[in-house]
Amino acid sequence: MPPEYDTVEVSVLIIGAGAAGARAAIELAERGVDDVLVLGKRGHGDAHTTWARGGINGALGTRDPEDDWTIHAADTLKEGHFLNDPAKVETVTEQMPERLRELDEWGMDYSRTDDGGIDQRYFGAQSYRRTAFAGDHTGESMLDTLVGRARDLGVPHRENVMITKLAADGDRVYGAVGFDMDTGEFVVFNAGAVVLAAGGYAAIYDRHTSREDENNGDGPALAYDAGASLMDMEFVQFHPTGMAVDGSDPEWAPWSGRLVTEAVRGEGGRLYNTDGERFMRRYSPDQMELDARDVVARAIAQEVSEGRGTENGGVYLDVSHRDAGFIRERLPRMYERFQDLGVDMAEEPVEVAPTAHYGMGGVAVDGHGETDVTDLFAIGETMAGVHGANRLGGNSLAETVAYGVVAGRRVADRIEGPGTMPERVVTGLVEPHLSELAALANADGTYDVDALIAELRECLWTHAGIRRDEATLSSGLDAVDRIRGKAADVAVGPVTSRSFEYAIDLGVMMTSAEAVLRGALERTESRGAHYRTDYPDSDPTWQHNIHYRRADIGGMATDTQPVATPSEAVQAALDAGHELDYHQLE
Ligand SMILES: Cc1cc2nc3c(=O)[nH]c(=O)nc-3n(C[C@H](O)[C@H](O)[C@H](O)COP(=O)(O)OP(=O)(O)OC[C@H]3O[C@@H](n4cnc5c(N)ncnc54)[C@H](O)[C@@H]3O)c2cc1C
Numbered sequence: 001m002p003p004e005y006d007t008v009e010v011s012v013l014i015i016g017a018g019a020a021g022a023r024a025a026i027e028l029a030e031r032g033v034d035d036v037l038v039l040g041k042r043g044h045g046d047a048h049t050t051w052a053r054g055g056i057n058g059a060l061g062t063r064d065p066e067d068d069w070t071i072h073a074a075d076t077l078k079e080g081h082f083l084n085d086p087a088k089v090e091t092v093t094e095q096m097p098e099r100l101r102e103l104d105e106w107g108m109d110y111s112r113t114d115d116g117g118i119d120q121r122y123f124g125a126q127s128y129r130r131t132a133f134a135g136d137h138t139g140e141s142m143l144d145t146l147v148g149r150a151r152d153l154g155v156p157h158r159e160n161v162m163i164t165k166l167a168a169d170g171d172r173v174y175g176a177v178g179f180d181m182d183t184g185e186f187v188v189f190n191a192g193a194v195v196l197a198a199g200g201y202a203a204i205y206d207r208h209t210s211r212e213d214e215n216n217g218d219g220p221a222l223a224y225d226a227g228a229s230l231m232d233m234e235f236v237q238f239h240p241t242g243m244a245v246d247g248s249d250p251e252w253a254p255w256s257g258r259l260v261t262e263a264v265r266g267e268g269g270r271l272y273n274t275d276g277e278r279f280m281r282r283y284s285p286d287q288m289e290l291d292a293r294d295v296v297a298r299a300i301a302q303e304v305s306e307g308r309g310t311e312n313g314g315v316y317l318d319v320s321h322r323d324a325g326f327i328r329e330r331l332p333r334m335y336e337r338f339q340d341l342g343v344d345m346a347e348e349p350v351e352v353a354p355t356a357h358y359g360m361g362g363v364a365v366d367g368h369g370e371t372d373v374t375d376l377f378a379i380g381e382t383m384a385g386v387h388g389a390n391r392l393g394g395n396s397l398a399e400t401v402a403y404g405v406v407a408g409r410r411v412a413d414r415i416e417g418p419g420t421m422p423e424r425v426v427t428g429l430v431e432p433h434l435s436e437l438a439a440l441a442n443a444d445g446t447y448d449v450d451a452l453i454a455e456l457r458e459c460l461w462t463h464a465g466i467r468r469d470e471a472t473l474s475s476g477l478d479a480v481d482r483i484r485g486k487a488a489d490v491a492v493g494p495v496t497s498r499s500f501e502y503a504i505d506l507g508v509m510m511t512s513a514e515a516v517l518r519g520a521l522e523r524t525e526s527r528g529a530h531y532r533t534d535y536p537d538s539d540p541t542w543q544h545n546i547h548y549r550r551a552d553i554g555g556m557a558t559d560t561q562p563v564a565t566p567s568e569a570v571q572a573a574l575d576a577g578h579e580l581d582y583h584q585l586e
């Protein structure tokens with residue numbers, strides 16, 4: 001017998017209350033679909049988006065009027081090494097000026113120019129100052145604004161609900177299954193359409209990650225399990241500047257890998273090795289510290305591996321040539337964080353090293369954000385296609401609101417009501433899954449869930465890190481298989497316990513872990529964030545995206561699909577060869 005459960009009926013279920021989910025909900029509400037429920041597995045307003053720091057891109061041209069959306073698109077494609085879907089890139093870049101202005105109208109506290117315009121700063125590998133920002137707490141300000149707007153429109157939400165499975169029959173989605181993390185009650189959501197806005201998968205990496213305890217890959221795992229395909233999972237962005245700390249110092253240790261925003265470099269921060277050399281001159285004399293993230297991250301890793309790094313495995317990032325007042329105004333959170341740790345950024349450098357930050361891959365979707373499974377949409381960091389082999393800083397927040405609007409529109413045009421979950425889905429999938437959840441609660445197995453998660457994260461860092469090769473990737477896949485075996489025999493507390501949540505996390509992390517390793521092994525070239533020491537060059541025959549599908553027999557299947565070509569307008573911007581000239585910043 002399955003355990004008891006509550007049933008909730010809605011027209012549209014939005015799984016995820018970050019910027020993407022909130023923006024989709026606003027679009028639906030504005031188009032008259034009010035029977036929507038937005039839910040998240042944390043407190044409302046506390047999604048990962050609040051961690052976003054440096055800014056959000058859009059060719060407003062506040063400081064550089066020659067910028068326009070086609071150049072934004074061209075920069076995005078170039079830095080994605082042309083593995084991005086050009087149509088999706090254009091969808092995002094073309095609407096961003098409007099999205100930025102609308103956030104302004106809704107009250108976002110952007111940093112301003114002297115005459116009150118939305119200020120824009122330099123960010124890596126972008127031809128112009130295009131990154132709008134609110135100090136260095138852009139995500140927090142943006143989510144406050146979106147949540148406020150959704151509240152004004154009366155959009156219903158639920159917090160602390162964790163979704164564990166989508167109710168789908170391979171072709172169509174009918175809703176989702178989960179539990180209330182406060183009460184332990186199981187819930188089945190019956191929905192006409194489901195929008196997955198559940199964030200990314202970069203937290204499958206170990207302590208060297210800029211992520212909090214989210215982004216375990218819930219979105220990709222839920223979609224994949226429901227029959228949708230994933231794409232580009234092998235591309236994981238290592239942000240050049242995570243905090244490099246003395247791990248034995250209890251005050252510093254928790255900060256290992258936490259982000260030092262790219263805005264520090266955007267505002268003039270310089271990188272030095274322990275010989276006092278500004279080493280980016282050797283790697284990228286034109287774009288210097290503001291070259292693409294993969295280039296800067298690999299340069300730092302190279303300096304450290306050749307013995308010019310600090311004892312904590314990093315290099316120095318120095319912005320102290322800037323005025324102290326300017327630093328406190330433009331980088332307030334960074335300044336305060338280091339000051340609390342006894343370092344004054346206005347006087348001295350900080351130590352930084354690459355940190356796993358963002359998965360470019362995710363759920364494969366069409367131009368409206370719909371997956372291979374009818375009525376199942378994936379948006380924001382959960383979706384794939386916009387960033388290609390390497391994401392431009394500031395483009396992720398852009399993607400959240402742009403695709404929130406696009407998917408919201410599509411769902412609003414199509415939705416006719418709550419829809420009914422067929423009995424065969426309830427008895428064949430929902431109830432057996434609920435029985436599995438009930439059996440997992442209080443399971444008296446051998447292995448500790450926390451220890452297995454740590455083992456998996458360490459495995460990803462070691463086997464699919466900044467540099468990869470066939471031998472390490474293959475042995476990484478074997479290690480994931482072994483962890484999967486142990487994960488079937490874990491010790492877990494009741495439904496409301498952290499260990500129950502972590503046991504679910506461990507399960508979802510396996511999907512992204514396997515996909516990253518499998519794709520990285522299959523892609524026998526180096527491109528963007530994916531660097532194979534045994535195939536150090538890009539290979540034009542790899543101008544394909546790898547798709548990952550659940551196979552009935554034998555687990556994960558992969559196949560490749562060619563990439564489309566950009567529109568004439570964007571091709572013209574590419575041909576014009578715009579490029580950031582770092583030296584105008586100095
Ligand atoms: C430190 C840091 C700084 C960053 N700075 C920037 C920046 O300055 N500019 C930029 O463009 N990008 C930045 N990024 C990336 C950007 O913040 C994210 O990609 C973006 O905020 C993702 O938004 P989202 O709405 O897609 O997902 P999220 O904000 O991650 O929201 C996901 C939601 O899904 C919910 N959820 C997840 N799984 C489940 C489940 N199983 N059941 C129920 N709910 C679930 C979560 O509770 C949450 O509500 C940064 C990332 C990091 C780590």
Ligand SMILES: O=C([O-])CC(=O)C(=O)O
Pocket residue numbers: 052053054055259260261262263358392393394395396397
């Ligand atoms: O502040 C940062 O460096 C992070 C950021 O912009 C991004 O990931 O897009």
